[in-house]
Amino acid sequence: MYGWNGKILRVDLSTNKVRVQEIDADFALKYIGGRGFAVRILWDELPPGVDPLSPQNKLIIATGPLTGLVGPSTGKLVIAAKSPLTGGYGDGNVGSLAAVHLRKAGYDALVIEGKAKKPSYLYIEDDKVEVLSAEGLWGKSTFETERKLREIHGKDIGVLCIGPAGENLVRYAVVVSQEGRAGGRPGMGAVMGSKNLKAIVVKGTKEIPLANPEEYKKLAGEALSTIPKRPAYEFWRRQGTMMTIEWSQTNSVLPTLNFREGVFDFARLIDGYAMEAMKIEQRGCPNCNMICGNVVLDSTGCPSELDYENVAMLGSNIGLGHLGKVAVLNRLADEYGIDTISLGNVLGFAMEASEKKLIDEKIEWGDFKKIVEVIKDIAYRRGIGDLLAEGVKRISEKIGGDSSKWAMHVKGLEISAYDCHAAIGMALAYGTSPIGAHHKDAWVISWEIKVGRFAYTREKVEKVIEFQRIRGGMFESLVACRLPWIELGFELEWYPKLLKAATGVTITLDDLFTVGDRIYALIRAFWVREFKGKWDRTMDYPPARWFEEPLTKGPLKGSKLDRKKYDKLLSMYYEMRGWDERGIPRKTTLEKLGLSDVAAELEKYVKLTP
Numbered sequence: 262m263y264g265w266n267g268k269i270l271r272v273d274l275s276t277n278k279v280r281v282q283e284i285d286a287d288f289a290l291k292y293i294g295g296r297g298f299a300v301r302i303l304w305d306e307l308p309p310g311v312d313p314l315s316p317q318n319k320l321i322i323a324t325g326p327l328t329g330l331v332g333p334s335t336g337k338l339v340i341a342a343k344s345p346l347t348g349g350y351g352d353g354n355v356g357s358l359a360a361v362h363l364r365k366a367g368y369d370a371l372v373i374e375g376k377a378k379k380p381s382y383l384y385i386e387d388d389k390v391e392v393l394s395a396e397g398l399w400g401k402s403t404f405e406t407e408r409k410l411r412e413i414h415g416k417d418i419g420v421l422c423i424g425p426a427g428e429n430l431v432r433y434a435v436v437v438s439q440e441g442r443a444g445g446r447p448g449m450g451a452v453m454g455s456k457n458l459k460a461i462v463v464k465g466t467k468e469i470p471l472a473n474p475e476e477y478k479k480l481a482g483e484a485l486s487t488i489p490k491r492p493a494y495e496f497w498r499r500q501g502t503m504m505t506i507e508w509s510q511t512n513s514v515l516p517t518l519n520f521r522e523g524v525f526d527f528a529r530l531i532d533g534y535a536m537e538a539m540k541i542e543q544r545g546c547p548n549c550n551m552i553c554g555n556v557v558l559d560s561t562g563c564p565s566e567l568d569y570e571n572v573a574m575l576g577s578n579i580g581l582g583h584l585g586k587v588a589v590l591n592r593l594a595d596e597y598g599i600d601t602i603s604l605g606n607v608l609g610f611a612m613e614a615s616e617k618k619l620i621d622e623k624i625e626w627g628d629f630k631k632i633v634e635v636i637k638d639i640a641y642r643r644g645i646g647d648l649l650a651e652g653v654k655r656i657s658e659k660i661g662g663d664s665s666k667w668a669m670h671v672k673g674l675e676i677s678a679y680d681c682h683a684a685i686g687m688a689l690a691y692g693t694s695p696i697g698a699h700h701k702d703a704w705v706i707s708w709e710i711k712v713g714r715f716a717y718t719r720e721k722v723e724k725v726i727e728f729q730r731i732r733g734g735m736f737e738s739l740v741a742c743r744l745p746w747i748e749l750g751f752e753l754e755w756y757p758k759l760l761k762a763a764t765g766v767t768i769t770l771d772d773l774f775t776v777g778d779r780i781y782a783l784i785r786a787f788w789v790r791e792f793k794g795k796w797d798r799t800m801d802y803p804p805a806r807w808f809e810e811p812l813t814k815g816p817l818k819g820s821k822l823d824r825k826k827y828d829k830l831l832s833m834y835y836e837m838r839g840w841d842e843r844g845i846p847r848k849t850t851l852e853k854l855g856l857s858d859v860a861a862e863l864e865k866y867v868k869l870t871p
């Protein structure tokens with residue numbers, strides 16, 4: 262096999278047993294890599310109902326056939342497991358040298374099972390795989406951990422690690438790499454912590470086998486050379502995703518005060534221009550020539566890497582209009598290993614709960630000093646932090662009142678930084694995202710604002726599915742960054758060409774989209790099997806706030822979503838996907854996608870519609 266290494270490394274932390282599993286071309290072509298490999302392994306191997314924080318859960322680190330090769334933004338990996346936040350399928354991608362090294366060590370994926378008896382880290386150097394003591398690392402921040410591991414093992418390694426939040430099983434703890442690149446929003450850091458696994462260190466020195474190395478080198482060189490010539494490149498390098506603060510404010514979608522509003526009075530103070538005035542350097546993922554991590558000095562003088570999501574969620578959404586202070590909160594979240602999007606939601610939710618006297622703790626909008634304390638409390642599960650470490654869905658179930666209406670999540674995963682009072686397509690994208698409310702799979706909001714944001718049309722449903730195929734299917738299984746395509750118009754047609762040179766196999770864009778549909782159906786089957794009798798279409802609804810409480814400020818004052826019309830769009834979505842009215846893939850759909858075995862297993866839990 263070319264392109265893929267054809268090997269999955271398996272480590273059982275309970276027994277310290279290591280084995281290498283061979284994968285064949287059928288498996289590789291059917292699932293491509295990344296999210297595709299991860300969900301198939303989790304579907305096949307996790308008993309339904311398993312406690313996500315128990316040794317029975319499995320942590321999957323998966324790459325794709327282009328990962329680690331010089332090419333357009335190909336230095337990423339997917340980290341996946343059953344989520345302790347949502348109880349369903351969870352994953353995220355991280356740009357990390359660990360992705361490049363894992364492939365050069367000779368593996369396409371790593372599966373970690375069991376639980377180490379003591380704090381440990383995994384060291385992989387090509388064929389040498391060891392579980393080493395992490396006693397001197399446990400309790401350290403992600404930044405300190407990575408620095409220490411580089412002192413021990415040298416600079417030329419890839420590291421994935423957790424901070425105190427992962428160790429203390431904060432349900433939205435993430436995995437961090439290179440002091441600022443984080444992934445695995447639905448609690449992948451907590452899954453690592455539950456296994457007593459502080460870090461994964463990888464060093465690879467082998468060649469990745471290519472079908473046509475000369476052709477690949479030529480094509481990748483051409484592809485990369487087009488990127489700096491794109492018209493949007495220069496501004497992208499200046500601001501990266503931070504340009505979106507201004508855009509969101511202009512279009513009334515900037516999450517403000519726990520998604521009550523879409524405009525923030527102090528937006529100018531936290532936007533891309535404010536960032537440019539503070540910027541000291543730019544960082545990025547490996548193999549990327551359009552790096553977008555903007556590093557500023559925060560209010561305490563420490564470096565902090567900013568992007569749109571973390572600034573909106575830790576700025577406007579919690580009423581904090583001071584970029585230096587937002588950068589402090591962002592850095593703390595990265596050091597503790599807490600997801601910034603969920604954290605901004607939890608803080609906003611706690612502030613509203615405090616205002617409405619549903620919790621005793623006084624946490625006021627924008628109270629920087631108090632927020633710093635609360636973030637520490639969350640990381641160490643102290644005082645109010647123990648409750649807040651559970652995520653907005655569980656907190657709301659505990660404190661009651663009318664809080665479920667303004668607990669901003671879908672399926673338990675907190676919403677990313679786009680308010681949808683007046684963005685129907687984006688609300689559907691959040692509703693049907695395969696991990697809960699995340700923008701990654703179908704960021705349709707910019708398109709929908711151009712074509713008419715108030716219309717409930719079939720065209721919007723088609724666009725959500727089209728984007729899910731490209732972003733959630735193709736990019737997440739190739740594990741290539743979607744930003745060259747979205748931000749600079751890098752043509753999708755490059756990927757089949759690169760794949761052909763790397764693997765020797767003709768894989769068309771349509772083939773990749775079918776893989777995307779297969780992955781979506783399988784992820785949906787995973788959720789349905791986990792939730793059995795509790796599954797229904799309301800799992801695909803966005804929060805009640807957007808239906809019931811109109812915007813009170815800005816040019817779109819009075820706007821809100823219409824529940825009946827949303828429900829019709831959802832039915833259209835199901836029909837186009839070949840799913841039934843409950844949002845469950847039809848038997849024929851599963852069969853058409855080559856998932857007959859999945860249909861047979863799923864029928865043990867729910868009756869499938871033919």
Ligand code: SF4
Binds near residue numbers: 356546549550551745
């Ligand atoms: S564009 Fe940004 S997120 Fe994508 S690979 Fe480059 S640095 Fe990473």
